[in-house]
Amino acid sequence: MKRHKHKKASARLLGLSAAVLSAAAAAVTFTAATGAAAPNEATGESAAPSSGTTRTVRYDLGSKAWHLPQTGEPGELTGVVHYPADLGTGRHPLIVMLHGLHDTCADRKAAAARTAAEASGDDAAYEAANAKLAAWPCAPGTPALPSERGYDYLGRKLAAQGFVVVSLGANGINASSVMGDDNAAARADLINRHLRMWQQLGSKGKGELAGKFTDPATGAARRVDFAHHVDLGNVGIMGHSRAGAGATWQAADHHRGKWPKGVTVKAVAALAPAYNVMTEDMSNYAIAKTPFAVFRGTCDGQVGGEALSFAADAAKGNRSGFHQFSIRGANHNYFNTQWSPQSGQVAAFDDATPVKGRPGQCTDREDGAPTRQLTEPQQRHVATTYLGAFFRRYLLGDTGQNQVLTGARHPDAAITDVHATTAALNDRAPR
Numbered sequence: 001m002k003r004h005k006h007k008k009a010s011a012r013l014l015g016l017s018a019a020v021l022s023a024a025a026a027a028v029t030f031t032a033a034t035g036a037a038a039p040n041e042a043t044g045e046s047a048a049p050s051s052g053t054t055r056t057v058r059y060d061l062g063s064k065a066w067h068l069p070q071t072g073e074p075g076e077l078t079g080v081v082h083y084p085a086d087l088g089t090g091r092h093p094l095i096v097m098l099h100g101l102h103d104t105c106a107d108r109k110a111a112a113a114r115t116a117a118e119a120s121g122d123d124a125a126y127e128a129a130n131a132k133l134a135a136w137p138c139a140p141g142t143p144a145l146p147s148e149r150g151y152d153y154l155g156r157k158l159a160a161q162g163f164v165v166v167s168l169g170a171n172g173i174n175a176s177s178v179m180g181d182d183n184a185a186a187r188a189d190l191i192n193r194h195l196r197m198w199q200q201l202g203s204k205g206k207g208e209l210a211g212k213f214t215d216p217a218t219g220a221a222r223r224v225d226f227a228h229h230v231d232l233g234n235v236g237i238m239g240h241s242r243a244g245a246g247a248t249w250q251a252a253d254h255h256r257g258k259w260p261k262g263v264t265v266k267a268v269a270a271l272a273p274a275y276n277v278m279t280e281d282m283s284n285y286a287i288a289k290t291p292f293a294v295f296r297g298t299c300d301g302q303v304g305g306e307a308l309s310f311a312a313d314a315a316k317g318n319r320s321g322f323h324q325f326s327i328r329g330a331n332h333n334y335f336n337t338q339w340s341p342q343s344g345q346v347a348a349f350d351d352a353t354p355v356k357g358r359p360g361q362c363t364d365r366e367d368g369a370p371t372r373q374l375t376e377p378q379q380r381h382v383a384t385t386y387l388g389a390f391f392r393r394y395l396l397g398d399t400g401q402n403q404v405l406t407g408a409r410h411p412d413a414a415i416t417d418v419h420a421t422t423a424a425l426n427d428r429a430p431r
Contacts, residue, residue, distance in 0.1 A: 053085040054159040056152070057213040057222045063137040063144070066193055068176055068186050074136065075172025077208075079194060080148050080216060082155035082165045083224070091231035093266075093395040094198060095158055096191055097167040099147040099336060100241025100274060101183075103347055104171040105138035106145050111346045133347070136175030144171055145346070150336030151240075157384045161392060164230050168194055170243065180276040181284060187246025188255060191237060196260040202230035203262060232260075236267040236391045240335055241303070244273020244294075248314055251290050254283045267394035269293045269387055272303050272332050275310040285314040291321035291394045293405075295386065297330025299362035299373055301351035319424045321394065323405050325386055326419040329362065329374040335383055340376050374416055382412050386420075 058081070064074035084092065114129035116122075138144050148167040155165040170190060178186050200207025205227030213222045239247030249255060251268035259265060268290055279285070294311035296303060308324050315322040331352035333339040341348050352362035355370040362373040374382070389401040403409035407420030 052160040054082055054156050055085045055224075056156070056216055057081050057083075057224055058216040059209055059212045059214070061208060061212065063172070066172070066190065068173065068178060069189050070178050070182050070186055071176060073172065073176040073178075075176070075190065076136075076144075076169050077193065077197075078148065078169035079166045080152070080155070081213070081224075082152070082159035082167075083226075084159055084162060084164075087225070087229040091202075091229055091234075092162055092164045093234040093236060093391075094202075094230050094232060095163050095165045095236040095238065095391060095395070096194060097148075097151050097155065097165065097238045098170055098187060098191060098240070098243035098246060099150060099167070099338075100170075100239070100243045101174050102145065102147050102241075102339065103133045104136050104145055104175045105133055106143045106346045107132050107139070108346055114347075134175050136172045144169075145338065147171070147336060147338050150338035151238075153337065153380050154238075154384055154387065157388060158391065161388060162396065163236075163391065164226070166194065166198070181249075181279055181281075183242060184245040184249040184276065184284075187239065187243050188250035188258070191246065191250045192258055192260060195232070195235065195263045198226075198230060199232045199260050199262045201226050202228070202232050232262050233264045234395055235263060235265045236269070236395050237265055238269045238271060238387065239273065240271040241332065242274045244270035244307070245275045245285075248273065248275070248285050248287065248292075248311070251292070252283070252285050252287055252314070253289050254286065256289070265290055267291045267293075267391055269295070269390055270307075270311055271295045271335055271383070271387070272297065272300055273307050273311065274303050275306060277306045277310055282313060285310075286316070287314055288317040289320060290318075291323075291390075292318060293323040293325065293387075293390045295325045295327065295383070297327045297332065297374075297379070298364060298368055298371055299329055299352035300332045300364050301353050302332040302365070304364070304366050315423070321405075322423045323390065324421045327374075327379070327382055327386075328417040328419075329371050330379045330382065330416075331362065331373070334374070334376045334379040337376070337380075342376050372416075378415050382415060382418065385412050386418065 059079050061077040063076045065077040066075045110129045110132035114126055117125035148169040151167050155167055158165045173186050197207055197209045201209045213224050215222050237247045247268050248270055251265050292315050294308055296307045333351050339348055341350055352373055355361040355363055361370045363370050389404040392398040393401040406422045
């Protein structure tokens, strides 16, 4: 019963994930991997050949630089950017990633107090500790939880393939009072706010981001000339957990008019999305004009099968390409390194349900068929394979990825089974 109580409270904080972790120190990063160059916006030809080497910078305009449109509560404008070390002479597609609902402040004493209160059944003490872990901005001396750093592994891989990738911080939304559809709308607004800044930077080298990049580890200023090197007419969006709902909302046909001028979203991926399944207006999520993919692990202890069925309802009538992926043995938290046990971070945990008497096996919150659980590195490897294939297909026009997306080819078969279903996919590259 007490464990159930903790999970219920965690759903408020995590939106289906209850973990948090310390800032992963990652300075300007170099990744030795073979990548594909991005297409030139004007000619359709590739930008300068990519060696696969990547770099990383960060920007932080302040913890109260943005306010939620619904309530006026404060939020940050923070991003971690992974990009090809050689931006060449062409423009690279932009991929924006956003994390879901999660603890916001790395307060170890509060986390210990919450655990103790849960064990003793002290509701008042539990809520008091919870308030410290879910505050924004965090108390003086308490570091913010950098959930946006949880996708560094994915950002580096995609950057090595020719993309510019930015992972956004959303602690202000997580600490806010907005719930349900309003929460998805707030996340969509945050994505659009960053896209507006990137449009100004990419087109003219000006705007709020100009001169604001720093080394993620030292804070030292880093000059990166993104002007005319980022293609805002060729954007991909990835949202995890509650941000999966936010990404779906942002890309929905009904909300395309809110995209900043000069921005076109050409692919959207919902990773273990936590939708408000009681919504009364599916038009806010319906995507018929944009390629759309949804992913869920069979051992997800936070999000149920509605992650796939809701996305399928949202994609009814989609003729651009709709993909569903069920990853055997994957849970919810391992997609974000900041929410995973190996980090040693505040409240990080494995959300998969263990199978009694069968060590190493897991099931989900709906008591699905037991299966071997993937390790943290294995789950992330599969994520990079299939998200990479999706974005390469629709942002780079790489139709060679079709066999992966349809399930005709299984590049990670030695790791696990990925059940793929596809609708409205053809062999033509996007125009």
